[in-house]
Amino acid sequence: MYVRAQDLGCLSTEQVHGEPGGEITVRPWGERSCYVDDPWGNSLCFVGAGTVYQG
Known part of the structure; x- marks a missing residue:
């Protein structure tokens, strides 16, 4: 997903x-x-499997 988003130029520029x-x-x-x-x-x-914050 990350590489595809990078190729499409849609990675967020926000902090x-x-x-x-x-x-x-x-x-x-x-x-x-x-x-x-x-x-x-x-x-x-997009959140990596197993790292989702459960609150």
Whole structure:
């Protein structure tokens, strides 16, 4: 998914808790995720299996 989003140029340029949203990063709450922007400007978050924050 990440490589495809990178090829399409839709990785997010926003910062998420001080880290680039478009990079695969382990977030402060433990999720390994990255953000992309869909064609309509919506931000989508993809989270690695087994790292979803359960609250």
